[in-house]
Each structure stands twice: as structure tokens, then as C-alpha cells.
């Protein structure tokens with residue numbers, strides 16, 4: 001079973017993603033911030049990460065840089081409400097970019113594609 005690490009500072013988002021992604025048959029782990037995400041990455045070796053950009057403390061871009069320092073291959077999907085980041089060069093280090101919505105169809109499709117690519 002593929003394991004997904006969901007990183008988001010908002011509890012309602014974490015719970016929504018967990019519920020919907022578990023329905024898709026994934027094992028889901030949650031982290032509410034960058035530090036926790038990096039610790040979990042080490043411990044539980046997820047197959048894919050969904051990453052919120054706007055979080056207090058360590059923001060998503062910093063988390064992404066740290067993930068890439070350790071692992072160039074791990075699929076990372078940036079999830080954010082902020083469309084402007086799409087033009088930010090640093091998000092190129094992610095594999096996909098999804099604008100947040102309560103409808104997770106786009107996110108699920110992107111995840112499926114990335115995991116099938118392996």
C-alpha cells in the first residue's frame with residue numbers, strides 16, 4: 001500500500017485529505033508543520049508528500065528545499081490556495097502544483113499519475 005504524507009497547518013484540511021485519500025486506498029500520515037514533516041520523512045519513508053505552502057514557522061518552500069536536499073526523487077505535490085506561487089521558480093522543485101479546493105479530484109488524479117510513474 002502506498003503511503004502519503006500530508007503536510008498542512010490546518011487541521012480541517014489534514015482530516016479531509018486523510019479521509020479522502022484513505023478512501024482511495026492509500027495509507028495516510030499527517031504532519032502539521034515543516035519540522036514534523038521532516039521527522040516523519042525520515043521515520044516512515046512515504047511514497048509521496050502533499051505540501052502546503054503557507055504554514056507558520058517553516059513554510060512549504062523551505063520544507064521542499066530540505067526534502068530535495070535529502071531526496072531528489074520523492075514526488076512532492078504543492079497544495080496551496082495561492083495561485084501566484086505558480087509563477088514562483090522555486091516551486092519547480094516540486095512535481096506538481098494543485099490549487100486547494102474542497103473537491104479533491106484534481107489532487108487525486110495528480111497523486112495517481114505520480115505514483116504510477118514509479
Ligand SMILES: [Mg+2]
Nearest residue numbers: 009052054055
Ligand atoms: Mg496553510
